[in-house]
Amino acid sequence: KRRIGVMTSGGDAPGMNGAVRAVVRMSIARGCESYAICEGYEGLVKGGDLIKQMFWEDVRGWISEGGTLIGTARCAEFRERPGRLKGAKNLILKGIDALIICGGDGSLTGADIFRTEWPGLLKELVDTGELTAEQIESHKHLNIVGLVGSIDNDMSMTDATIGAYSSLTRICQAVDFIDSTAFSHSRAFVIEVMGRHCGWLALMASISTGADFVFIPEKPPSEGWHDEMCEIVAEHRRLGKRKTIVIVAEGAIDRELNKITPGMVKDLLANRLGLDTRITTLGHVQRGGSACAYDRMLSTLQGVKAVEAVLAATPETPSYVISIIENKITKKPLMEAVKLTQAVATAIAAKDFDKAISLRDAE
Ligand code: ADP
16 A cells, blocks of 8 residues: 655644645545654654554544644754655655655755655665665655645745635734724734735735735835835825724835834834834734634645645656645646745845746736
């Protein structure tokens, strides 16, 4: 029986459990055995009890659960070849030669490197006597399929990452709560949201809550943004608005790549406009709680597609990432998606914001 490993890695995101559930059950339904690699790459490197067989009932109820129940970690050892050598040995000892990984672009890059090195790693393990030629005989190639689990929605070549809509939902709920109190006291609130170098959460939250102003990394404000923001907020107040909401992405920058902080925005609103202004950093609330309906659907459909991709893979096919594009679940070459994702960060670092925006639009 073919043995398929499933793992969650990098930052946790609601929907990861739904993905694991779908992979486990689809693997079993297709006549394979399913193994969970717990604690991300840490479990791969350490092996033993951290790699455990999963059965149908083990993932019962997981579709709605937030976070990741098989654990995740950041693992420095896997970044180096000796760590990956240990990982290869542990997989072979369990008879696993296919891995479905739900994580961000870092985790998926690591997986592709692992796959590329696989034949060399096995040779070394046999040469040094750690494994026998018989043990590696039927596992000459490693199949890798990625699922993008990230609240940031920061991956190219997919419209949505698993977790992004749950996080957006949570942010909207939180801003709704803040709205009530802001309205009562006629206050201004500066709200910092997550997203790392991606402005999707901030932008979509600002649209969904009718915010007055938003700062995102891909499209820094013009040089005169201090005046512009104050004029817009003052105009809204003149028109009778009793509350002000400004959303700041955690990666927000100006055109010179200086960080724009909630504190800077607060000082402007308070000092120039005389508004009673508070800062709310939503923090890890944005990652927690149950997966929204969209993420339950996305993680399930993508988990199914990932198992199909593993079973259809040949040594010649590249590592795939499972995407959703215009509402269709599809597979894309993993490293092309990673390269396009990294091109956005490179464009921002080079202050080429038009390119950064067009790369995001091209997704
Ligand atoms: P994310 O997957 O959310 O982008 P990280 O970038 O922190 O998160 O990656 C998670 C883990 O994946 C790292 O701790 C490391 O073990 C592994 N990893 C990331 N990048 C690489 C790489 N270039 N080579 C090998 N392993 C990597």
